[in-house]
Amino acid sequence: MLTIKIKKLNIKPSVIAQQVSQVLLDAILVNDLKGGEQLLEAPLQKQFEISRSPLREAFRDLEKKGVVEIIPRKGAFVKRVTRRDIEENYSVRTLLEGLAAKEAYHKMTGKDHEALQKTISKMKKAVINNNIMAYWKHHSVFHDIFITASGNRVLIKILGTLRIHSVQHRFSFPNYDEKLQNSLDYHKKILDLFISQNTDDIELENLVKEHIEIALKTFITNVREP
Structure with a gap:
């Protein structure tokens, strides 16, 4: 699991989500987060010091970019490249x-x-x-x-x-x-x-x-x- 941490920021949740999305995207692009790997909410919330809402917003942003798949009742996964x-x-x-x-x-x-x-x-x-x-x-x-x-x-x-x-x-x-x-x-x-x-x-x-x-x-x- 990703070990990058960011400081807790006293700003709007939407901006936090964008920052988290970018950190995760960078990790995905260089294969630090590999295809098929699940993005576990609890560890990431702890690492980024954020609540569930902006984290899930970050996941949705990554899904729109085509690098993450969100599977109902299972969670978010890094998309496998074929x-x-x-x-x-x-x-x-x-x-x-x-x-x-x-x-x-x-x-x-x-x-x-x-x-x-x-x-x-x-x-x-x-x-x-x-x-x-x-x-x-x-x-x-x-x-x-x-x-x-x-x-x-x-x-x-x-x-x-x-x-x-x-x-x-x-x-x-x-x-x-x-x-x-x-x-x-x-x-x-x-x-x-x-x-x-x-x-x-x-x-x-x-x-x-x-x-x-x-x-x-x-x-x-x-x-x-x-």
Whole structure:
């Protein structure tokens, strides 16, 4: 069971629920809370120093995000990740992130380009240090930058949920092995296309799609469901 604790906060229960939801979400995404594990109310109430009401609100929020299942008369459980989950997630992300990149290219500012460059530098440092957790953290930031820059609210909302799931997928399978250097090389190429004033936006869209398709193939090749 999770051992993270937060101090008792003298604020509205709805805000406490959001904070608890985020702490639990972070633990789920990096597989500290594993698929199928029950979120026991009594221990969590004690650890977070909260009542049942905000805890259950946090569970409902996690259920909406698709990472927790609430089973009547049994409780809340971390959702198990299946091969089908991965295939469906990546197939949709391939199309939508490619579109987001295409739309973002025409709307990006110098600050966006600078943010991408700084993120690439952090990704490179993580590869050099073989810091897997840091790499995927900065990898997510890179994608978030151009998805947000697209300005497409529907894409931003849908991809926000899909990308939460993809992080959980990655850490749910210890034998998943996407080569960090290969991933970094793709992102350098994507960055170059974003910065260039002569980029064919279709070429950029296809490169982003290709990057995600390769990640899916890596999953399919290496991941075996328990």
